[in-house]
Every structure is written in structure tokens, then in C-alpha cells.
């Protein structure tokens with residue numbers, strides 16, 4: 001293949017990842033339509049799950065809380081001391097969940113989790129605890145926020161039944177049970193002075209932690225995850241959550257409810273989302289083809305694999321690389337960080353790209369090949385950020401947040417947002433298309449330690 005034709009081909013591939021202004025507006029409108037549907041009834045394309053969190057913090061909250069996070073390969077236990085001025089102190093331990101417990105009984109799994117909480121308290125808190133009143137006397141009960149990143153049917157701030165396991169877990173007898181109760185029972189058996197006060201989705205936790213620590217007066221109205229997966233939560237007017245029975249006393253006098261959108265599954269029927277042949281191929285490699293279609297175009301789990309598919313096709317056509325390599329031909333072998341690192345290289349000879357492709361793909365490159373890779377990466381990464389911006393814009397149009405607030409704060413957690421060069425600027429391009437001038441009112445910032453601090457804050461408001 002000639003030099004110019006490889007670059008032309010790369011440009012034409014990259015162009016297939018373009019999303020026009022009209023398309024971004026259509027995406028935002030469809031998102032708003034599905035938001036409305038999901039708030040009306042259960043079983044809709046976007047789940048719009050009420051979190052039972054009915055307020056967002058303003059930074060003056062105080063106290064010491066426990067938080068645990070079960071979301072994947074690790075179980076984290078932390079204590080969070082909120083200083084009441086937007087700052088906090090956090091102590092954390094992390095343990096790997098033994099594979100056998102991921103597929104065993106609920107008793108085995110939850111007693112393991114309770115033991116880790118016990119160890120944490122003994123190691124980090126007991127001394128302080130005895131000063132405060134004594135562990136044995138149980139005078140001080142720690143409120144605990146439980147971040148549980150699996151699908152649950154939440155029925156109150158501290159109860160929710162497990163719908164199904166994901167991410168390699170398969171503890172059959174826990175399905176249909178209240179996961180907070182399962183944890184509380186095991187904590188009680190160990191006589192720990194801990195009350196499971198809140199069941200927290202990580203995106204809700206992100207919103208809460210950002211709202212606590214965000215500078216200035218503005219409350220945070222949207223929390224976003226852009227990491228392995230993607231999801232968003234936002235503060236909705238309680239009256240708009242039509243599907244929710246509001247007769248419960250806990251909801252009396254409340255005006256807002258934080259909603260977990262589960263936007264990873266936005267537009268699974270592909271009415272407005274853009275697609276390419278490489279997206280379709282990646283979808284077929286997943287255990288859930290046809291589901292999580294928004295997430296599969298946006299989040300870190302997928303961007304590396306989309307890139308690998310494109311490069312493999314170019315190699316197979318004889319248009320790039322002099323040989324194949326195991327990473328090139330093995331599904332899921334490219335981490336999304338490769339895209340960030342390629343984007344960051346602005347040298348004329350793309351020297352960093354050269355060493356990245358050598359180490360991550362085990363392949364030598366010509367300058368033209370590196371230029372082609374860069375053009376393709378820019379297309380894949382830009383589309384991710386534009387799509388994320390379009391749905392965030394959809395939320396702000398739906399809530400009329402820009403009309404009623406001088407500053408609209410958005411908290412984001414996740415390596416894709418944090419480390420991808422220029423990601424926020426690209427998100428803002430889509431926000432401008434959707435919101436016009438109001439984009440200037442939007443402030444976007446990182447929510448640090450979202451899951452721990454967010455869970456603590458949910459336990460506090462519970």
C-alpha cells in the first residue's frame with residue numbers, strides 16, 4: 001500500500017467515528033425521551049433507578065463513617081472522617097476476593113466481608129473507639145455505606161434485593177435477597193457496632209462526594225462514571241419520579257431524589273447511536289451482545305478493543321504492519337490507556353507512539369503507520385467524549401438545571417475522564433451543541449475517592 005493511501009484509509013476510518021451536531025442533538029433528545037419513560041414505569045429501556053437519597057451535601061457535613069465497596073475483584077473497607085469544610089480523612093484497606101467465594105454461598109461471601117470489616121475496626125479504629133466509649137459497650141454505632149455495583153432492586157435507602165450477579169460472580173442463593181441484610185446479619189454475628197445505613201450505587205456516590213467537596217456554593221447535580229464502565233446519576237425532582245410510591249414516611253417533605261440512570265444501556269435498539277463494523281464485531285465478542293450499547297461506545301473496557309479490531313483489519317488487508325503479534329490477534333488485549341498515550345504524543349516523529357506499539361503490541365512501525373494509528377485513535381476517543389457530553393447535556397435539558405442555577409456542577413470519576421488528553425474539551429463540544437450558550441454555566445470536576453466518601457455521605461443522610 002502506498003504511503004498516502006494508508007493515511008487516506010486511516011482518515012476515512014476515523015471519519016466513520018464522527019458524530020455530527022445534528023446527531024448529537026438527536027441523541028440528547030432520545031435520551032430525554034427514555035428518561036421520561038423510565039421515570040414513569042419499571043421495565044423501561046433505561047432503568048432510572050431511585051436511590052432513595054433525597055438530598056445532596058453542601059460540604060458542612062461532619063462525622064466518622066464506615067464504607068465498604070464490593071464491585072469486582074477487590075473488596076474495600078474504609079473509614080471516612082468528614083471535617084465539615086469540604087475536606088475529609090480516609091483510611092482504606094483492600095482485599096482480593098478469593099475466586100471460590102465469588103461462586104460459593106452467600107453465607108461464605110458475606111461472612112468474609114464481615115470479617116474484613118472486623119479486621120479493619122480492630123486495626124484502625126479500636127483504639128480511638130475505646131476512647132470514645134468502648135467497643136464492647138456498643139455505645140457508639142458506626143453507620144456504614146455499602147457500595148454494591150451489581151444490579152439491585154432498591155426499595156429503601158438501606159435495602160435492595162439482588163437482581164443478578166455480573167463480572168464473574170455467581171452466588172446463586174443471594175439472588176432475590178436483600179444484600180444489606182445479608183451483610184448486617186454477618187456483622188451482628190461478630191457483634192460489631194456497625195449499622196448498614198445505606199446501599200449505594202457508585203455513580204450516586206460520585207455525585208455525593210463531588211457535592212461535598214466541590215468548591216463554592218453550587219450543589220453538584222450530576223455524577224458520572226467514565227472508567228471500566230459508564231453510568232450517570234442526577235438530582236431529580238421527587239414529583240417527577242412518577243413510578244415511585246411516595247406515601248412512605250421517609251419521603252414526606254422531601255423534594256428531590258437522586259436517580260441512577262443506568263445509561264450504559266441507553267439506546268440498545270440503536271435508534272440514534274452511531275455504529276461501525278468494528279463496534280458490531282466487538283459487540284459480538286461480549287457475553288451480552290445487543291446490550292449496554294452506549295457503554296460499548298464510550299467506556300474504557302471497550303475503546304482499546306475497538307482500536308485493536310481496526311488495526312487487525314488493516315494488517316489482514318496487508319495495509320499495515322509487516323507481521324502479526326499475539327496482542328494484535330488476541331481479543332481484549334489492548335488497554336484503553338494506549339489511546340491516551342498515543343493522543344499525548346505530539347512529537348513530529350511520534351516517538352512515544354513507536355515505543356507504545358513496540359511494547360503493547362510487540363510490533364515495529366513506520367512513521368506513516370504511526371500517523372495512521374494516531375488519526376484512528378483520535379476518531380475513537382473523540383466519539384466517546386462526544387457521546388458522554390450528549391447524554392449529560394440531555395440530563396441538563398431535562399432538568400432545566402441551567403435555567404435555574406448560575407453554576408451547574410458535575411462530578412466525574414474514572415480513568416477515561418481523568419487521563420484521556422482533551423476529554424473534557426471534547427465533552428464540552430457536545431454540551432455546546434446541546435445546550436448552546438448555557439454550556440458556559442457547566443462546571444465539570446473530578447470526584448476523588450467517590451465510592452468511599454460518597455457511601456459515607458449516603459450513610460449520613462440515611
Ligand code: ADP
Nearest residue numbers: 227228300301335336337340414415416419420
Ligand atoms: P474502575 O472503573 O474499574 O473503577 P478506573 O476508573 O481506573 O476503574 O477505570 C479503568 C478503565 O480505565 C479501564 O478500562 C482502563 O482501560 C481505562 N484506563 C486506565 N488508564 C487509562 C488512561 N490513562 N486513559 C484512558 N483510559 C484508561
